[in-house]
Amino acid sequence: MLSPDKVAIVIPCFNEADEISTLVQEARKIVPHVFVIDDGSTDRTAELAQAAGADVFSNEKRLGKGASMLRGLKIALARGFDWALLMDGDGQHAPADILNFLHADGNYPLVIGNRMHDEKRMPWLRKTVNCWMSDRISNLAGVHLPDTQCGFRLANLSVWNRLRFETRQFEMESEMVLAFLAAGCHVKFVPVQTIYRNEKSKIRPFSDTIRWLRWFLRAKRRFNSQSRQKHAAIKNKNLQTVR
Numbered sequence: 001m002l003s004p005d006k007v008a009i010v011i012p013c014f015n016e017a018d019e020i021s022t023l024v025q026e027a028r029k030i031v032p033h034v035f036v037i038d039d040g041s042t043d044r045t046a047e048l049a050q051a052a053g054a055d056v057f058s059n060e061k062r063l064g065k066g067a068s069m070l071r072g073l074k075i076a077l078a079r080g081f082d083w084a085l086l087m088d089g090d091g092q093h094a095p096a097d098i099l100n101f102l103h104a105d106g107n108y109p110l111v112i113g114n115r116m117h118d119e120k121r122m123p124w125l126r127k128t129v130n131c132w133m134s135d136r137i138s139n140l141a142g143v144h145l146p147d148t149q150c151g152f153r154l155a156n157l158s159v160w161n162r163l164r165f166e167t168r169q170f171e172m173e174s175e176m177v178l179a180f181l182a183a184g185c186h187v188k189f190v191p192v193q194t195i196y197r198n199e200k201s202k203i204r205p206f207s208d209t210i211r212w213l214r215w216f217l218r219a220k221r222r223f224n225s226q227s228r229q230k231h232a233a234i235k236n237k238n239l240q241t242v243r
Contacts, residue, residue, distance in 0.1 A: 002102045006083055007154075008076035009034045009098075011054070012068030013089025014202060017043040023087070024052035026095035030102075031085065035075055037068040045089070065151075065202070066172025070165065077157045085154045090202075093152040097192040101154040104190050109159040110180040113152035113192035121194040129209070136216060137174055140223055141181045145189075148177045152192050159185060170208050171215045178219055182226055 009031050013020060024034050036049040040062035050056045057075060059068065069086060076084040085101055087093045097113065104111045119127050134148040151173055163179040165172065180187060 002083060002104075002106060004031045004102065005033075006081060007031050007033070007085055007102070008079065008081040008083070009085045009087060010037065010069065010072035010076055011035070011049075011087050011089045012037045012039060012065050012072055013041070013045060013049075014039040014062060014065075015041045015043045015045060016089035016091075017041075017045050017048055019091035020045050020089050021048040021052045023089060023091060023093075023095065024049055024054045027087065027098060028053050030095060030098045033079075033081070035072050036089070037072045037075075039063060039065070039068045064169040066165070066170065066175075067168040069172055070168075073155065073157065073160060077161055082157060083154055084157055084160075086151055088151045091197065092195045094193045094195060097152065097190075100190040100192060101152075104154065104188055107186075108188035109156035109185045110177070111154040111188045111190055112147060112177070113150040114147045114189040115150055115192055115194040116146045117191050118194040121196060123196055125205075126196070133174065133212065137177060140220055141178065143181070143187075145177060145187065147189060148174055150192070155180075159183070167215055169211060170203055171212045174212065175215065175219065178223060182223060 009027050011023070011034065013036060020036065024036065028034055034054040036054040036056045038046040038049070038056055038058040040059050046056045046058050057071065073084050085098065093113070101111055115122065130147065130149045134145055137148045138145045159180070163183060165175055165179065167175045177187060
C-alpha cells in the first residue's frame with residue numbers, strides 16, 4: 001500500500017462550489033494533502049475549498065482542465081510528493097475509492113479508475129463517446145484500455161516529469177495515457193464507482209470532440225513513428241548480434 005504521506009491529491013476544477021467542500025473534507029480523511037487548482041471560477045469554489053482544508057491555487061483566467069492538471073502536478077512534484085492522485089471536482093469521484101489506488105501495485109506508474117463495470121449508470125451519450133475514444137486509443141496502443149477518459153487517476157511524478165505534453169484541455173487525459181505507454185510504462189485499471197447526478201458537464205460536445213480528433217490524428221502519426229523507430233532499432237540490434 002502506498003503511504004498517504006507520499007501522495008498529493010490534485011483537483012482541477014471550475015465553478016464547483018456545490019461539491020468541492022464535501023469532496024475535500026472526505027478526501028483529506030484518507031490523504032491529508034489536497035491541492036485544488038481553481039481554473040478561474042466565478043463562484044465560491046476557491047473560498048470553500050480553502051475552508052475545507054485544501055491548498056488552493058487559482059488561475060487568473062480559465063486556462064482549461066489540462067492546463068490546471070499540469071499546474072497541480074508541477075506543484076505536487078515541487079512539494080516533494082512521489083505520487084499525485086487526480087480527481088474531478090464535480091462529485092463524480094467517490095473519496096472512498098481513493099483506497100483502491102493506494103492499494104494498487106506500485107510498479108505501475110499510471111493507475112486509472114475504471115467505471116465500465118457499472119456502465120449502465122453512465123448516460124448513454126457519455127458512455128458511447130467514452131467507449132469510442134477508449135477503443136481508438138486501445139487500437140493505437142495495441143493494448144486493451146477500458147476507460148481512458150476517467151479523470152480519477154494516480155500518476156508517478158518522477159515518470160510524469162520526464163514526459164512531454166502539448167494539450168491543455170480535456171484531451172489531456174487521453175494524451176497522458178499514450179505518453180506513459182509510449183515511454184514503455186504499463187497502465188493499470190482499478191474499479192471505481194460510476195456516479196452521475198444532474199450536474200451539468202463542462203465538456204462542450206462539438207468543439208471538444210473536434211479538438212480531441214485533431215489531437216488524436218497528430219498523436220497517431222507520432223505514436224506510429226515512434227513504434228517504427230523502436231522496431232528498426234530492435235531489428236538493427238538483432239542483425240548486429242547475428243554478425
